Amino acid sequence: MNNKPTLDVKDIPKPGQWFTLSLQHLFSMFGATILVPYLVGLSPALALISSGLGTLAFLLITKGRVPAYLGSSFAYIIPIKVLNETGGPGAAMVGTFIAGLVYGIVALVISKSGHRWVMNILPPIVVGPVIIVIGLALSSTAVGMAMNNPAGKYSMLHFSVGLVTLAATIVFSIYAKKMLSIIPILAGIIVGYIYALIVGVVDFTPVLKANWFEMPEFVIPFVSYKVKLTWDIVALIVPVAVVTLSEHIGHQLVLSKVVGRDYIKNPGLHRSILGDGTATIISALIGGPPKTTYGENIGVLAITRVYSVYVIAGAAVIAIIFGFIGKVTALIQTIPTPVMGGVSILLFGIIASSGLRMLVDSKVDFGDKRNLVISSVILVLGIGGAIVKLPFNIQIQGMALAAIIGVLLNLILPGRQAADENMFEAEDANKQTA
Template sequence: MSKRIIHVDEKVPFGMLVPLSIQHTFAMFGASVLVPIVLKFDPAIVLLMNGIGTLMFIFITKKKAPAYLGSSFAFLGPAGIIMSSMGAEYAQGAFVAIGILGCLLALIIYKFGTDWINVVLPPAAMGAVVSLIGFELAGATVKGGQIGAEIMTENASTEHIVVFLVTLLVAVIGSVVFKKFLATIPILIAIIVGYLVAFALGLVDFTPVLEAKLFTLPTFRLPAFDMKAILTMLPVILVITSEHISHQVVTSNIIGRNLIKDPGLHRSIFADNFSTAVSGMVGGVPTTTYGENIGVMAVTGVYSVYVIAGAAVISILMAFIGPLSALIQTIPGDVIGGVTFLLYGMIGSSGIRLLVDEKVDYSKSKNLILTSVVFVTGLSGLQINFAGIQLSGMVLSSLVAVILSLLFYIFDRLGLMNE
């Protein structure tokens, strides 16, 4: 007997709706709360805005595109850079700016389609830029601070090293050996194990949890805007656009409907980025469609947007549980470092995967040069000051990638290429 499919627009009885929605909530929870943990944002406001963002996405896409919006990992690297030099409110401002630019991109896609993206940033360049999102911050994972372990600082001790290694090993081993439900939450399990070890070694202050009120309000915070911060964040729009398109294509294949055409890529990209902008305005982190929830749909055959909406409501309710928010914020940097050590590498690897999936032909000089120059520009430490703004890292490499890509396109149109 074949598995019953619950279609996108199909309403589900309440007795089934609750457990199916909780399943989606568990699928996204581990990864989604990790982003505010890493960035030291209030997890409660993030859960609230994830839920609200998901409901907005469902409404904007006319209840035709089942997707849960969780916290985006693509922003972690540049957000860490901005927060270390300017503060969290400027990272929020950059989130808002990127969200607004993404909405404008949706309008461009509506008017002109998507072919121009491969002209401005062909796969050979985009893959390298995506990789730099993770690789540029790799060193920060072991140097203390907001996202790193204390194993290479003057505060380093055996306890710090043990917590870091235990967390990292659980994340790595769990990612390849956990099965069934556990396979969807290896990072969350690693955080829990690392936290318990840190607590046993006296590295956790549990007082905030004991003092937290049972019900509380999320911490709302207004953004601040700075052009340098926005430019630092700008390359991420390339990553989230590519990620969004791939998620929509995969979901289309699962549910048997072409979401690129109906409700349209312009609608889903607008909804995704509008959610990011709104979240940044009130103190949350950027949102994105979640592969974990796409996986749940593929396994269960449950595509109903009403189930997704139910998961969003559960996320909103969780935002008002005080002890949960306090507990998340007591997680030490050694645990975060153990997790980000793997995650930043995975973000970097996703760029390499893009190169493989797109079958980039490196026997062609233009592809080899694009990837090589972008990588070296981003990783060499090169800095250029222009109009009072310092360009370096992935910001500079992205600019170089666009310039070279356009130049090669012009040469090709003029018949000047030697291939």
């Protein structure tokens, strides 16, 4: 891989160049970052502000060595949506805080004992099917958003908006070149929005009425809601947080290849995980969704070969500013549901497909009955929405239950040692190519 930098990690760009390069990163994360709060009932403005603040915190914790942008995590959509609906924004924010806390605890343990124990617990045969579940469990939501009107009934007019958005996003994903190929979600949303304007399903008046500067309604613990920790929150969030650790490690390995540095070793996986967890905790304290490093922004790094953390920090600052511009927030809120549904059809499918890709890249042998059993159980329990009800009103359901059962099966079933050895050999080979 040609990773000779145009701007290296510590290089400071010229002012005009700085703004343009930072804006590219903002565009690459924008569509996905605002889609998550749109789906779970949180504020898009707070999603932008928390992503900016979280990214700045990540850069500080990783000593300015890791050029990664943190946006809204799709892995938490279902648990956050459930918590938001059953316990209100307070429960969702407590859950988000717990997710960040799990990352902090894991980072502390890794700093003392290394990271391979995490990979032992979360090999590809567990994580791959769980990622597939994350995508497919949301498929009915995406289709419903794309084809229904605001009353929840089928509408061919609204479905046409969803299909046009989907088609545009696919075209940008396949045929677009250079920077445009990195922002197919945002580009698809723009095309779908224009079509929705043409067919008359957009109400533009909120944008006209909105102020240029507008203070978002921050969701602050002990001020906006009473903090109450329940076992239901823990049972919903912790398994997902554990699984997303594997996603974080994967991003760091890919980023190491792109930039030409070993980020697992320096500044260390524990620092990047702590940075991710801190960003999520910041989100919880102001009303934003959980955070994760973004593959879209890693793609920008790969194409532009601009690795400067100052460019990433610039994107974070612009995101924070956007969160306080009332007309931007109002414009986001006028995006019709079918537009987001059309994008989601592809996006959630890509999430599921990335789970398949993990299994393929890791050369998981499905001729091995052990692997077949683990993946089959995870897929059916997760997509089927299985629920285990325990004493004290504790419920473990869907993806969380599938992840727990998958981890247990991997630890209990015979043949784990051989599978672990193959996995670590593959990981070492990946590092040598970085």
